[in-house]
Amino acid sequence: MQLIWEGLKQALALIFSGDPQIMGITLLSLQISLSGTLISLFLGVPVGVWLALYSFPGRRALVSLVNAGMGLPPVVVGLIVSIFLWRSGPFGLLHIIYTPTAMIIAQAVIASPVVAGLTIAAIQQIDPKFRLQVLGLGASSVQSMLQLLREARLPLLAAVMAGFGAVISEVGAATMVGGNILGQTRVLTTAMVLETSKGDFAAAMALGVILLILVYAVNVALTLIQQRRKPQ
Amino acid sequence: MNGAMITLENVVVVRGKKAVLTVDRLDLRKSETLAVIGPNGSGKSTLLLAMALLLHPARGTITFDGQTVPDSGAPLDLRRRVAVVFQTPLLADTTVQKNVAMGLKFRRMSRDEAVARANKWMERLGVHLLRDRQARTLSGGEAQRVSLARALAIEPDVLLLDEPLASLDAPTRAELLEDLERILRESSITAVFVTHDRNEALALGERIAVLIGGNICQIGTPDEVFNTPANEEVASFVGVETMVPGVVESQFEGLSVVRTSGVDVQVVGDYRPGDQVMVLLRPEDVVLSLREGPPPSSSMRNNLPGVITKLSTAGSQYKVVVDCGFPLVSLITKQSRLDMELAPGTPVRASFKASAAHVIRRTERPQGSGCAPPPEEQQSAAKLH
CATH class of the missing domain: 3.40.50.300 (P-loop containing nucleotide triphosphate hydrolases)
Incomplete structure (x- = not known):
């Protein structure tokens, strides 16, 4: 209990002191995770809509793959992305291993199946005739998709929250592809692991509190958008 | 047009x-x-x-x-x-x-x-x-x-x-x-x-x-x-309740006689004697009267004696099934039922005009098959845009 209490006190002190190192780590965490989530939306939403609406051979296998991907272990993603980005790997020439870009790629890979899986569920809960109705009112294919996404906006925002939650809290891939380099790729989770391994539990606890506040703040913002309308 | x-x-x-x-x-x-x-x-x-x-x-x-x-x-x-x-x-x-x-x-x-x-x-x-x-x-x-x-x-x-x-x-x-x-x-x-x-x-x-x-x-x-x-x-879908198979017996000056289950029915139209036909009647075209009195003086050419076998409500009216040699369905008002004291077993006379009966040639088709059952198609499924 003493450690938790010390951690809380230290966290508050760190937050209010405006420690540039902590601020840098926090901002980098936010920047990497929001970028990864954003990319996962661009990848996961269209794939989810496509799998939800169109029938083709192998569709079920693909949906199962997406659903399995929702539980993709970050450390496995980290390993695969590392192999691809490693100096001798297929994308080694890009020299992005141990950079925030590599971490964003890994986080996008982790979040995309989450977003795609929840998009499939969100679109499939809409009456299948709704799309026909929208087309029957003269919508183009793109307009009909956008109308469906608008209808599914509440569960889709839940997908965004789940995707963001999955990446802001992961540590395996961030360590493997980022390398936890101070001032370059150190984020809240990797810093916590480092402080814990050094035995500085209070510092780790302080970083944990900041991480929780960050997660809460982002989710409050998304929830406010999601729950704009009062229940009738 | x-x-x-x-x-x-x-x-x-x-x-x-x-x-x-x-x-x-x-x-x-x-x-x-x-x-x-x-x-x-x-x-x-x-x-x-x-x-x-x-x-x-x-x-x-x-x-x-x-x-x-x-x-x-x-x-x-x-x-x-x-x-x-x-x-x-x-x-x-x-x-x-x-x-x-x-x-x-x-x-x-x-x-x-x-x-x-x-x-x-x-x-x-x-x-x-x-x-x-x-x-x-x-x-x-x-x-x-x-x-x-x-x-x-x-x-x-x-x-x-x-x-x-x-x-x-x-x-x-x-x-x-x-x-x-x-x-x-x-x-x-x-x-x-x-x-x-x-x-x-x-x-x-x-x-x-x-x-x-x-x-x-x-x-x-x-x-x-x-x-x-x-x-x-x-006929069945548009509410024709009486459909009786028969054979055309004779025809004369636009009027044909069709023999159905031993009962002759007069219908308007020139049909060839020997034709296998189906006589169709809408329930609202059939008038019921008690059999005790004389047949009603009217232009109705068909006055068939029968006995009520079933009486049930149909919205604001009563649906009456009369056995005239074949089951014939009529619709009557609640007041008519009360006035004539109609009940199952009551002997009645069912009357209808020769022009009220619609005649179609009989087809040998299984029930529920539609008009011209399409063959099983070996083609790709319909695509929704």
């Missing part, structure tokens, strides 16, 4: 490996209201989707206002001349006004113009006071009115209605049917109204198409379809 707005020619729609709709030819005339009736699962909604250019047939040609719809799918400008209303209102999760303006937004109409147009149609459908309400909070009747306003706000060339009243309670249905009838009458819109309710078809349809088993069995004016059904399946 007006030109055709939509023509379906040799159209076959296949689902799985089965042809679910086969139309040799169907012309939807400009400015007419065509009612499509048929039992559940007869292909009515499939026909409507094909006419809405939302479903691509495996075979055949669809022509829209003289323009042939390409196999690659209907161009957007053609689809935008049609509006569809389904049985469930399928409103978007937003306000009533935004729902009504939805089709206008798809057409990129300016905001002011769209609001004005939406307001006009909300007013005509009596939902203008609900314009700021969330659509999901509306009652069934209100929601369907909004759905109709949304389709009409587009001011389409063709309005396709897929059983829009089926999920409403009786008073709401009657009210909306009346409004719909008025709107269709006042506008020059071409409309197709799909229903399984004969009364709705009679109220709205200038022509009626009967769809059974994926085939159009008959198309004609309400009078033609209801009084001279093309076959037994149509």
Whole structure:
């Protein structure tokens, strides 16, 4: 209990002191995770809509793959992305291993199946005739998709929250592809692991509190958008 | 006759490996209201989707206002001349006004113009006071009115209605049917109204198409379809309750005698003696009187003695089944039943005019097979655009 209490006190002190190192780590965490989530939306939403609406051979296998991907272990993603980005790997020439870009790629890979899986569920809960109705009112294919996404906006925002939650809290891939380099790729989770391994539990606890506040703040913002309308 | 707005020619729609709709030819005339009736699962909604250019047939040609719809799918400008209303209102999760303006937004109409147009149609459908309400909070009747306003706000060339009243309670249905009838009458819109309710078809349809088993069995004016059904399946669907097989015995000066189960029935028409026929009678054309008295003095050529075997309520009337050698169904008022003290076992006389009996040649077809059962198709499934 003493450690938790010390951690809380230290966290508050760190937050209010405006420690540039902590601020840098926090901002980098936010920047990497929001970028990864954003990319996962661009990848996961269209794939989810496509799998939800169109029938083709192998569709079920693909949906199962997406659903399995929702539980993709970050450390496995980290390993695969590392192999691809490693100096001798297929994308080694890009020299992005141990950079925030590599971490964003890994986080996008982790979040995309989450977003795609929840998009499939969100679109499939809409009456299948709704799309026909929208087309029957003269919508183009793109307009009909956008109308469906608008209808599914509440569960889709839940997908965004789940995707963001999955990446802001992961540590395996961030360590493997980022390398936890101070001032370059150190984020809240990797810093916590480092402080814990050094035995500085209070510092780790302080970083944990900041991480929780960050997660809460982002989710409050998304929830406010999601729950704009009062229940009738 | 007006030109055709939509023509379906040799159209076959296949689902799985089965042809679910086969139309040799169907012309939807400009400015007419065509009612499509048929039992559940007869292909009515499939026909409507094909006419809405939302479903691509495996075979055949669809022509829209003289323009042939390409196999690659209907161009957007053609689809935008049609509006569809389904049985469930399928409103978007937003306000009533935004729902009504939805089709206008798809057409990129300016905001002011769209609001004005939406307001006009909300007013005509009596939902203008609900314009700021969330659509999901509306009652069934209100929601369907909004759905109709949304389709009409587009001011389409063709309005396709897929059983829009089926999920409403009786008073709401009657009210909306009346409004719909008025709107269709006042506008020059071409409309197709799909229903399984004969009364709705009679109220709205200038022509009626009967769809059974994926085939159009008959198309004609309400009078033609209801009084001279093309076959037994149509007859059964349009409310002909008495269908008696018989053989033509003789014919003389436009009057034929048909022998049915040992009873001779006189019918109007020149049929060849020996023809195998079916005599069809609507229950409202059969008059009952007590057998004790003399036959009523009238022009009715058929006065058949019989005994009541069954008596049941049919809305505000009574349905009476009389055994005259064959079961003959009649409709009588509650007052007539009381006056004549009718009950099962009462001997009565069933009378009907020779002109009331409709005669069709008998066909050897299994029941429920439709008009011309399509063969199993080995083609790809119908594609939805």
